[in-house]
Amino acid sequence: MSATIAWKQFQAKKEAYLAYARPWEKKIASFLTYRPEASPVTTATGPLAGLPFGVKDNIAVDGFPLTCGSKMLADLISPYDATVVARIKAAGAFVIGKTNLDEFGMGSSTDNSALGKTHNPWDVTRVAGGSSGGSAAAVAAGLVPFSLGTDTGGSVRQPASFCGVYGFKPTYGILSRYGLTAYASSLETPGILSSDLELVKTIFEVAQGRDVHDQTSLDAETLASRPVKTIAVLADLADLDPGVKAVYEHTLNVLKDLGFVLVPVSLPTLDYAVPAYYTIATAEASANLARFNGIRYGHRPVYAENPEHLVRQSRTDGFGDEVKTRIMVGTYVLRSGFQDQYYTKAQKVRTLIGNDLQKVFDQADLLLSPTFPVPAFVHGDKTMNEFQQKLADKFTVTANLAGVPALSFPAGLSGGLPVGMQFTAPAFGEARLFEAAAAFATRVPVAACPGTSLDWSK
Amino acid sequence: MYQTVVGLEIHIHLNTKTKAFCSCRAEFGDEPNTNVCPVCLGYPGVLPVLNEEALIQGYAVARALGCELSKRTLFDRKNYFYPDMPKNYQITQFHDPVGQNGKIEFQAPDGTVKTVRIHDVHLEEDAGKMIHAGDMTLCDYNRAGYSLLEVVTEPDLTSGEDAEAFLLAFQRLVRYLGVSDGNMDEGSMKCDTNVSIRKAGDKLGTKVEIKNLNSTRFIKKAIEFETKRQATALDGGQRLVQETRLWNENRDVTESMRTKEGSLDYRYFPEPDIPPFAPDATFWKTVEGRQVELPLARRQRLVAAFGLSKEQGDFVTESRFLADFFEESARVSGNGIAIANWLMGDVQKELNHFSLTLESSPLTPARLAQLQALLDSGRIHIKIAKQLLDAVFEEKKDPEVLLKEKGLEAITTEEQLAPIVEQVFAKHAAVVAAVQAGDGRQRGFLVGQVMQATGGRAAPAMVNAMVTKKL
Numbered sequence: 001m002s003a004t005i006a007w008k009q010f011q012a013k014k015e016a017y018l019a020y021a022r023p024w025e026k027k028i029a030s031f032l033t034y035r036p037e038a039s040p041v042t043t044a045t046g047p048l049a050g051l052p053f054g055v056k057d058n059i060a061v062d063g064f065p066l067t068c069g070s071k072m073l074a075d076l077i078s079p080y081d082a083t084v085v086a087r088i089k090a091a092g093a094f095v096i097g098k099t100n101l102d103e104f105g106m107g108s109s110t111d112n113s114a115l116g117k118t119h120n121p122w123d124v125t126r127v128a129g130g131s132s133g134g135s136a137a138a139v140a141a142g143l144v145p146f147s148l149g150t151d152t153g154g155s156v157r158q159p160a161s162f163c164g165v166y167g168f169k170p171t172y173g174i175l176s177r178y179g180l181t182a183y184a185s186s187l188e189t190p191g192i193l194s195s196d197l198e199l200v201k202t203i204f205e206v207a208q209g210r211d212v213h214d215q216t217s218l219d220a221e222t223l224a225s226r227p228v229k230t231i232a233v234l235a236d237l238a239d240l241d242p243g244v245k246a247v248y249e250h251t252l253n254v255l256k257d258l259g260f261v262l263v264p265v266s267l268p269t270l271d272y273a274v275p276a277y278y279t280i281a282t283a284e285a286s287a288n289l290a291r292f293n294g295i296r297y298g299h300r301p302v303y304a305e306n307p308e309h310l311v312r313q314s315r316t317d318g319f320g321d322e323v324k325t326r327i328m329v330g331t332y333v334l335r336s337g338f339q340d341q342y343y344t345k346a347q348k349v350r351t352l353i354g355n356d357l358q359k360v361f362d363q364a365d366l367l368l369s370p371t372f373p374v375p376a377f378v379h380g381d382k383t384m385n386e387f388q389q390k391l392a393d394k395f396t397v398t399a400n401l402a403g404v405p406a407l408s409f410p411a412g413l414s415g416g417l418p419v420g421m422q423f424t425a426p427a428f429g430e431a432r433l434f435e436a437a438a439a440f441a442t443r444v445p446v447a448a449c450p451g452t453s454l455d456w457s458k
Numbered sequence: 459m460y461q462t463v464v465g466l467e468i469h470i471h472l473n474t475k476t477k478a479f480c481s482c483r484a485e486f487g488d489e490p491n492t493n494v495c496p497v498c499l500g501y502p503g504v505l506p507v508l509n510e511e512a513l514i515q516g517y518a519v520a521r522a523l524g525c526e527l528s529k530r531t532l533f534d535r536k537n538y539f540y541p542d543m544p545k546n547y548q549i550t551q552f553h554d555p556v557g558q559n560g561k562i563e564f565q566a567p568d569g570t571v572k573t574v575r576i577h578d579v580h581l582e583e584d585a586g587k588m589i590h591a592g593d594m595t596l597c598d599y600n601r602a603g604y605s606l607l608e609v610v611t612e613p614d615l616t617s618g619e620d621a622e623a624f625l626l627a628f629q630r631l632v633r634y635l636g637v638s639d640g641n642m643d644e645g646s647m648k649c650d651t652n653v654s655i656r657k658a659g660d661k662l663g664t665k666v667e668i669k670n671l672n673s674t675r676f677i678k679k680a681i682e683f684e685t686k687r688q689a690t691a692l693d694g695g696q697r698l699v700q701e702t703r704l705w706n707e708n709r710d711v712t713e714s715m716r717t718k719e720g721s722l723d724y725r726y727f728p729e730p731d732i733p734p735f736a737p738d739a740t741f742w743k744t745v746e747g748r749q750v751e752l753p754l755a756r757r758q759r760l761v762a763a764f765g766l767s768k769e770q771g772d773f774v775t776e777s778r779f780l781a782d783f784f785e786e787s788a789r790v791s792g793n794g795i796a797i798a799n800w801l802m803g804d805v806q807k808e809l810n811h812f813s814l815t816l817e818s819s820p821l822t823p824a825r826l827a828q829l830q831a832l833l834d835s836g837r838i839h840i841k842i843a844k845q846l847l848d849a850v851f852e853e854k855k856d857p858e859v860l861l862k863e864k865g866l867e868a869i870t871t872e873e874q875l876a877p878i879v880e881q882v883f884a885k886h887a888a889v890v891a892a893v894q895a896g897d898g899r900q901r902g903f904l905v906g907q908v909m910q911a912t913g914g915r916a917a918p919a920m921v922n923a924m925v926t927k928k929l
Binding site: 058059060066068073076078079080082177178179180181182185186212213214215216283284286287290291292293295296297306307308310311331334335336339343 | 496499500501502503504505506507508535537539541544545546547588595597599723724725726727730731732733
């Protein structure tokens with residue numbers, strides 16, 4: 001029985017589901033709001049009929065909280081549905097809860113959430129990754145068949161890699177951003193997490209396309225259809241964890257064995273990707289997060305001397321340290337007289353990275369790389385400080401800077417922990433990602449997290 | 459002797475049904491916080507969607523101001539915190555506004571035509587409004603997200619009087635284009651004024667920006683005040699500082715608000731939520747279709763065509779409706795001067811009397827032309843004409859019809875007048891006898907009686923001649 005068919009019995013087997021899910025959720029705390037009991041008895045039809053799903057808590061769902069993992073928005077209830085949520089609902093699925101995340105999507109561990117600590121289902125001493133850590137953990141633990149995340153610099157793919165599930169980031173614009181709490185508008189997009197690649201494709205199908213509420217949204221264009229034959233691999237890969245390196249090399253062998261031609265390439269701009277990414281992301285964040293001032297909604301002090309004091313105090317109390325750091329950095333790089341040195345330069349790097357990737361895609365259909373240089377690390381890991389965690393984003397941020405699609409797929413285990421690899425495709429090349437990942441899965445099936453099961457539906 | 463140098467930053471509310479980036483009604487004076495939605499309240503996750511009508515109007519103004527029009531216009535974020543601004547950044551245009559490098563002529567109070575260069579024309583959104591009530595501050599976001607157009611002039615104006623005349627001309631222009639009502643008292647037009655002074659031939663002096671100016675009269679006064687204040691300071695050996703000052707309308711002075719050191723860094727950067735807008739052929743055609751003959755050109759043309767005085771020319775081009783009305787009426791009647799006089803005088807009186815505007819009144823260009831034609835052909839005299847005008851307002855009929863119904867046609871022949879004279883002579887036989895006996899003093903009485911009996915329909919000269927003849 002395929003996973004999706006099992007999940008279609010969710011309504012009928014709800015008691016069994018709850019008995020299975022509650023202990024798991026207690027163990028991993030993937031949700032900030034979890035309402036499996038309250039889920040509607042649905043007679044919906046459509047390709048996703050009857051499927052529950054989780055939504056990262058920075059995406060608007062009508063009537064659900066929209067906390068963004070922040071004390072600032074702990075009490076906010078969204079008055080509307082994000083376009084992707086509305087479209088997935090219209091295909092028959094329903095929201096079962098809102099998943100934990102790094103505050104406003106800023107982090108790689110979900111430990112930057114002000115509202116809860118999420119653990120990796122494979123090893124609860126470890127993080128689920130981030131910022132869509134709750135969405136990845138909930139899928140890996142079998143609490144939902146799929147979940148939505150947001151990917152600004154790898155926030156869907158890295159937790160997917162840490163939790164052993166698929167994490168898909170589409171071409172910028174194909175999934176509407178309307179309803180996604182903006183962190184870095186020009187980089188981010190909704191993304192999909194699931195253990196079922198077919199389901200990822202179906203969700204992408206129903207959620208995609210132009211949206212009148214998002215002027216940057218697009219209809220998917222069809223790339224000249226051709227079977228994937230060539231896969232670019234980076235000639236020089238330094239600083240990989242030995243376990244990740246082993247999985248990477250195994251992946252190369254499997255792909256070769258499947259008949260793909262591996263083409264060695266170099267991405268000379270790769271080392272500049274992370275600085276460029278953080279310059280642009282923080283600059284946009286400094287403006288995007290300015291709206292949270294405690295006046296119209298959100299956290300505010302009980303007493304303020306005047307409006308200015310109210311705003312200052314709301315933001316001082318409401319935001320965590322990582323958010324404050326990024327707002328400050330973003331404010332710094334946008335100062336007048338310094339933009340050429342930082343923001344404008346970062347935009348130039350962004351263009352160069354796009355050009356570099358284009359050259360790669362002139363030689364190959366896809367680019368393969370590890371998703372992240374290490375497997376899931378333990379909470380409060382001292383071997384990777386905040387700065388090193390950011391540097392480790394270099395494989396994921398390139399896709400965001402270039403606006404191209406990428407997919408992290410479960411590629412194997414290292415020391416009992418899942419390791420994801422990543423395919424990156426040219427813009428609108430989503431079909432190539434799915435095709436190659438499906439081929440890979442015929443040789444290396446997705447490993448289930450120990451202790452998880454779909455047998456609750458028996 | 460110093461020269462005053464003035465540049466203006468004029469904001470107008472565009473005449474769009476909905477706000478600039480959402481579908482909320484853009485309606486002035488509604489119940490606070492009723493025309494709001496997640497987008498204009500800056501809720502998390504919302505995105506702006508650009509109002510195309512605002513773009514059309516923005517381009518139409520830029521085109522009318524002779525600007526170079528952008529073929530790929532961009533939006534930017536201007537960052538600053540203020541409680542009435544929901545997102546704490548304003549969507550505006552910094553790097554590539556809809557229009558740049560324009561120029562526009564206006565007539566100065568001394569009658570000369572002067573040119574002001576336009577630096578740029580850009581679209582942006584308005585903020586909400588703060589209301590201070592006791593120890594509370596209340597926010598009304600109805601106005602947040604209104605489409606605003608900012609027009610920035612080069613420092614080409616040289617006096618308060620000229621600045622006022624320019625603003626009135628600009629107001630007239632946006633009304634002609636139908637893009638804004640331009641009312642300063644309702645806040646749909648605002649103007650920040652930059653003033654500096656210099657000795658003739660020197661480079662530009664240190665400028666001061668004056669805010670809180672909500673009438674053209676205050677702008678004139680503020681410029682005059684600043685000129686004197688800055689001159690006194692310089693003559694006293696002081697250095698001027700670049701600063702923002704507020705107009706205090708109770709005391710007729712400007713007061714320092716903040717100096718440049720305390721000024722904000724707006725950290726402009728491209729708005730990632732709105733893609734660049736590149737007008738297509740249909741858009742350009744629409745913008746072209748919105749162009750009208752501009753007020754100054756129209757005034758000059760009408761003055762020349764109908765031989766109007768400066769005052770008449772100014773008056774009849776006050777609004778596009780009035781100019782259209784005048785031109786149609788003057789063309790049909792062939793007597794522009796008379797039509798202008800009607801519009802400036804008796805028509806105004808009637809409008810006031812009936813509390814009407816010309817737009818809502820029963821007077822049409824055809825009716826006014828008809829009235830004047832009756833006068834010009836001698837079928838009525840001026841006194842009757844005024845009665846007929848009143849009757850048009852009262853009964854909403856054509857002057858010709860009213861003339862017949864009321865029997866007010868002028869008495870122009872001796873045959874028509876003779877029976878009336880007969881009657882008056884018969885009634886006042888004693889007076890007639892006395893006048894005939896040589897008492898000339900009562901001759902005027904007889905003329906008056908005849909005039910009265912005609913109801914003013916006969917020309918006094920003709921009555922006079924006939925009475926004399928009869929005696």
